Structures are given as C-alpha cells and as structure tokens.
Amino acid sequence: MEKIALSIQNELPQMARVNRELADFLEKRGQPANVVFQLELACEEILTNIINYGFEPGCRSAIEIEIELVAQTVIITFIDEGRPFNPLETQPVDLERHRREKIVGGLGLHLVCNMVDEMDYMRRGEKNIFVIRKRLPKNARPKGETK
Amino acid sequence: MIISEFKKDNIHIFNLQGKLDAATVPDFRKKFRTAAENGARFFLIDCSGLEYISSAGLRVLFSAAFKLEDLEGKIVCCSVGAGVQRVFDMVDLSSEIQVVSTEEEALRILRA
Numbered sequence: 001m002e003k004i005a006l007s008i009q010n011e012l013p014q015m016a017r018v019n020r021e022l023a024d025f026l027e028k029r030g031q032p033a034n035v036v037f038q039l040e041l042a043c044e045e046i047l048t049n050i051i052n053y054g055f056e057p058g059c060r061s062a063i064e065i066e067i068e069l070v071a072q073t074v075i076i077t078f079i080d081e082g083r084p085f086n087p088l089e090t091q092p093v094d095l096e097r098h099r100r101e102k103i104v105g106g107l108g109l110h111l112v113c114n115m116v117d118e119m120d121y122m123r124r125g126e127k128n129i130f131v132i133r134k135r136l137p138k139n140a141r142p143k144g145e146t147k
Numbered sequence: 148m149i150i151s152e153f154k155k156d157n158i159h160i161f162n163l164q165g166k167l168d169a170a171t172v173p174d175f176r177k178k179f180r181t182a183a184e185n186g187a188r189f190f191l192i193d194c195s196g197l198e199y200i201s202s203a204g205l206r207v208l209f210s211a212a213f214k215l216e217d218l219e220g221k222i223v224c225c226s227v228g229a230g231v232q233r234v235f236d237m238v239d240l241s242s243e244i245q246v247v248s249t250e251e252e253a254l255r256i257l258r259a
Binding site for chain 1: 199202203206213229233237
C-alpha cells in the first residue's frame with residue numbers, strides 16, 4: 001500500500017508518532033536518510049504551527065495526516081479544524097534585513113519551503129487542508145537496477 | 148536528547164546528542180541560561196551527536212548568540228553532520244554563529 005493515514009490530538013508530544021510512521025513508510029520504500037530527515041523536519045514544522053497557533057487554549061481537536069507515494073513524489077496532507085490559517089500568506093523571512101527577528105518567527109515555514117517542491121492550502125468548510133509535495137531523487141537506486 | 152556539559156578553562160561546552168526540537172529546546176534553554184547567569188560567556192556547542200534540528204532549535208541557538216553578543220561573549224559550533232549543516236545553511240546560521248569542523252579549532256577561536 002502506498003498510502004497511510006494517521007490521526008493525532010493537537011498536542012506537541014504526539015508529533016513523535018507521526019515522525020516514526022513517516023520514517024517507517026519512507027524507509028520501507030528504500031528512501032535515503034536525507035529524504036527522511038527533510039520530510040520529518042517539514043512535518044514537524046507544519047504540525048508545530050497548527051498545534052501552537054490553530055486552537056484556543058485548552059481546545060482539544062484531532063489533526064489528520066495522510067502520507068502517500070505517487071509516481072516518485074511523496075505527498076503529505078494535513079487536515080485540521082483550527083482557525084483559518086493559510087501559511088502561504090505569511091511574510092517570508094528576510095534573512096538579510098531583519099537580523100534579530102530571525103528568532104521571532106517564520107523560520108519554520110522558511111525551512112519547509114526549502115525542503116519540499118510544492119505547497120498548497122485550501123479552506124474547505126471548517127477545515128484547513130495543507131499539502132506538501134516532494135519529488136524523490138531519481139538516482140536513489142544504484143545504476144542498472146530497475147524497480 | 149542528551150545534553151552533557153563540561154568546562155575547559157573559561158569555556159562552557161555543551162555536547163548535544165539526539166534531536167534539538169520543540170520538545171527538547173526548553174531543557175537546553177534552561178541549561179544555557181543557568182550557565183550564563185553563573186558567568187559563562189564563551190560557549191562551545193559540540194554537534195557531533197546532533198541528529199536533527201528544527202526551527203525551535205535554531206531559534207534557541209540564535210537567541211543564545213544574540214544574548215552573548217550583548218554580554219561580549221561568543222558561541223561556536225563544531226563537528227556538525229551533513230543533515231544538520233544543510234538546515235544551518237538554509238537559515239544562514241553562520242552569519243551569526245561560527246561553525247567549524249573540529250573541537251580544537253573551536254577552542255582556539257574561543258580562547259583568542
């Protein structure tokens with residue numbers, strides 16, 4: 001099966017389970033450690049944002065995560081019922097100009113942008129749907145081996 | 148995350164093993180603050196065992212560097228693995244924190 005679906009509560013410690021499942025999914029499909037590292041980091045940054053800023057304090061809610069591999073592209077979809085938030089509308093970090101503002105915010109999404117090929121946001125009903133896509137390196141397997 | 152601390156002369160060394168992320172940053176921040184409050188100004192972060200760093204980890208390193216700049220201290224990272232180095236490069240960490248390959252080199256810079 002090339003797709004898994006997970007559901008977690010909006011609590012930071014639950015992210016560890018997502019990273020475990022993600023790493024397991026990718027490793028079983030022969031993906032190199034650097035791809036696993038980059039996607040774990042992208043997932044963690046996105047989930048941290050949703051969990052920290054998406055909900056009123058004390059509000060418990062579920063976050064759905066789908067991970068699929070389609071035609072050498074990993075697609076990860078995050079669905080939450082938090083307040084409407086389009087990460088793509090946030091201001092990009094200007095690493096040159098705002099020296100000490102680096103520590104304030106925006107770094108997480110900056111990292112995600114660097115690690116994935118595409119990002120999409122939709123608001124559907126009461127849900128935020130955020131999708132990242134990362135194309136896998138073509139030469140991940142040794143030459144001559146076709147699979 | 149395992150954080151070990153050592154002192155060499157006036158240099159405070161943190162050896163980080165595992166992941167510096169949202170879950171482990173509070174522990175590191177607390178240890179850094181305690182050391183700075185006790186007068187430490189020169190810090191070496193040994194990243195040889197650091198497997199992973201997220202934006203929360205980067206923020207705590209940046210904020211440590213800015214605080215030490217105000218206190219006329221310094222922070223240097225050494226022995227960074229390829230994955231973590233790539234993340235450092237994405238945010239241009241080396242514009243604020245010197246990153247060198249060996250502990251000896253880092254100690255030399257901090258003693259200068």
